[in-house]
Every structure is written in structure tokens, then in C-alpha cells.
Amino acid sequence: MxxxxxxxxxxxxxxxxxxxxxxTNYLHTLAWWQALRQYDHHVPMVRIHRAIGMGADRLLDAVLGSDRGHAQDDAIADAHGTLYAEWYATLxxxxxxxxxxxxxxxxxxxxxxxxxxxxxxxxxxxxxxxxxxxxxxxxxxxxxxxxxxxxxxxxxxxxxxxxxxxxxxxxxxxxxxxxxxxxxxxxxxxxxxxxxxxxxxxxxxxxxxxxxxxxxxxxxxxxxxxxxxx
CATH class of the missing domain: 3.40.50.1000 (HAD superfamily/HAD-like)
Known part of the structure; x- marks a missing residue:
């Protein structure tokens, strides 16, 4: 830019x-749901869907709470990106x-x-x-x-x-x-x-x-x- x-x-x-x-919104919801599960966070999809449209940092705060430890955030976001990338050719x-x-x-x-x-x-x-x-x-x-x-x-x-x-x-x-x-x-x-x-x-x-x-x-x-x- x-x-x-x-x-x-x-x-x-x-x-x-x-x-x-x-x-893409529901694909993002699914990818975030799967990424969160990889790190033992079991979040209902409806809560994730409501946060779609935020950036990754704010989305994780919205679904996991802002008062948590943030050590896993980058890894979860990277997992989401990898999972979502599987859909690129079919968007x-x-x-x-x-x-x-x-x-x-x-x-x-x-x-x-x-x-x-x-x-x-x-x-x-x-x-x-x-x-x-x-x-x-x-x-x-x-x-x-x-x-x-x-x-x-x-x-x-x-x-x-x-x-x-x-x-x-x-x-x-x-x-x-x-x-x-x-x-x-x-x-x-x-x-x-x-x-x-x-x-x-x-x-x-x-x-x-x-x-x-x-x-x-x-x-x-x-x-x-x-x-x-x-």
C-alpha cells in the first residue's frame, strides 16, 4: 500500500x-473452528461467525476473551490461514x-x-x-x-x-x-x-x-x- x-x-x-x-464467511467460520480445536479450544461456530469480519487479533479476543494468555494466538491464526487456503481454488x-x-x-x-x-x-x-x-x-x-x-x-x-x-x-x-x-x-x-x-x-x-x-x-x-x- x-x-x-x-x-x-x-x-x-x-x-x-x-x-x-x-x-467466504462460512468457510472462514469453519477454518477458525478447526484451527481453534487444534489448540484445544472448543468454540461454537455461531460465536465464531458473529466475529467474522474482524481481524484475527480481535476475533480471537471476541471468541476466547481478552483476559486470556495470548501465547497461542499466532499459531492459531497461522492454522486458520493454512486451513482456509485449501479453499482458494474453489472460492x-x-x-x-x-x-x-x-x-x-x-x-x-x-x-x-x-x-x-x-x-x-x-x-x-x-x-x-x-x-x-x-x-x-x-x-x-x-x-x-x-x-x-x-x-x-x-x-x-x-x-x-x-x-x-x-x-x-x-x-x-x-x-x-x-x-x-x-x-x-x-x-x-x-x-x-x-x-x-x-x-x-x-x-x-x-x-x-x-x-x-x-x-x-x-x-x-x-x-x-x-x-x-x-
Whole structure:
């Protein structure tokens, strides 16, 4: 990630990856469940799923408690990465995901991916998504010291293209995406494809909740993505 020296014109549409553009949230849940079991932590999948969207550090705090010993954290995270990597070749974008990015770019938005996932995971998902022709920049969890729901990853994504929060809209699928966007000072559109209930996304502050990427694509001109600020 290389920030620009000065702000550049044009609205920025930030997109989360996992659960928003590509159908991965439940794969991450399973991989974390298996990784935790390797280290004798037996955590219900429902608790893990609720934490998906956080970075590994915050996710482990959420499912194991922040007052525990942290000696195993790196090993558990590495195990998750190894287990999840087994799915790389079969990852599937949601219907309409790549077309949504292209339609967003066609309306004058600069498209940036704002993900807290590991760099290798982001690269694998981007390859399956197949929309690099309109993606101007991307982040990964390694770009910041604090991951979602902290606003750092959203702010880092803006920095990659020299933009301000007042010129941006974020699209995500978890309450952590919505909270990160709100704390960064921008609206967030929520998608239901991550498995989070509509009411939870609305309660977190999503300005609009759509069923999926295809629904957002079909209604884009009636949403905050209709055209960027001038």
C-alpha cells in the first residue's frame, strides 16, 4: 500500500471482500473452528461467525476473551490461514459482484477494496473475483495495527488514493464493517450475504441494506452509489 502525497478528486467506493463480494464467511467460520480445536479450544461456530469480519487479533479476543494468555494466538491464526487456503481454488464470487464494481466505476467512483484479511487471502479472493481492471487499490490486515471494527483499515484504504471520508461510501456485510465506516465518518451500505441479520446491520447504522451484490447492482441508481460527490 503506497499512499498518495495529496488528495485527488473523485468519490471513492470502498468494498469489503469476504462475505460482501465473495462467498467466504462460512468457510472462514469453519477454518477458525478447526484451527481453534487444534489448540484445544472448543468454540461454537455461531460465536465464531458473529466475529467474522474482524481481524484475527480481535476475533480471537471476541471468541476466547481478552483476559486470556495470548501465547497461542499466532499459531492459531497461522492454522486458520493454512486451513482456509485449501479453499482458494474453489472460492466463488457472489452473482453480480464483479459487475457491481464495474457499474460503480462507470458512474465515476474510484473503486478500492478495504479488507482486514491477510494479504495472501486478499490476493486469492481478488483472483477469483476477476475485477482488477476497475480496482484502483486494496488493503489487507497487515496495513494497520488495529483491524475492524476500528476505523483504521477504512482510513488506510482512503489513504491509498488520497481521498477523504466525506467523499466515500463503504459497502460491507458485517456490523464490524458498518461500525468501522461510521467511526471513519462515512455511510455504509450493508449486504445480507455475510449471514448477519438485517436488523443488526440497521442497528449498527447501515444507511441501506440490500439482499446481495446483484440486488445492489440492479438498484444502484437509487442508492448512495448512484453518482459520486462533485
Amino acid at each position: 503506497t499512499p498518495h502525497d495529496a488528495p485527488r478528486p473523485g468519490g471513492v467506493a470502498l468494498f469489503d471482500l469476504d462475505g460482501t463480494l465473495v462467498d 466463488r464470487p457472489f452473482e453480480g459482484a464483479a459487475a457491481l464494481l464495474r457499474a460503480t466505476a462507470a458512474r465515476g467512483w474510484r473503486v478500492v477494496l478495504a479488507s482486514s484479511a491477510a494479504e495472501a487471502e486478499v490476493a486469492a479472493v481478488r483472483e477469483r473475483l476477476g475485477a482488477d481492471d476497475v480496482i484502483e487499490a486494496a488493503t489487507s490486515g497487515g496495513d494497520v495495527s488495529a483491524t475492524k471494527p476500528a476505523p483504521d483499515i477504512v482510513e488506510a484504504a482512503l489513504d491509498t488514493v488520497g481521498a477523504e471520508a466525506s467523499d466515500a461510501v463503504f459497502v460491507g456485510d458485517t456490523v464490524w464493517d458498518v461500525e468501522a465506516a461510521r467511526r471513519a465518518g462515512m455511510p455504509c451500505i450493508g449486504l445480507l450475504t455475510g449471514g448477519i441479520p438485517r436488523g443488526d446491520l440497521e442497528a449498527a447504522g447501515a444507511v441501506l441494506v440490500c439482499e446481495d451484490a446483484l440486488t445492489l447492482l440492479r438498484t444502484i441508481d437509487a442508492t448512495p452509489l448512484s453518482r459520486p460527490p462533485r
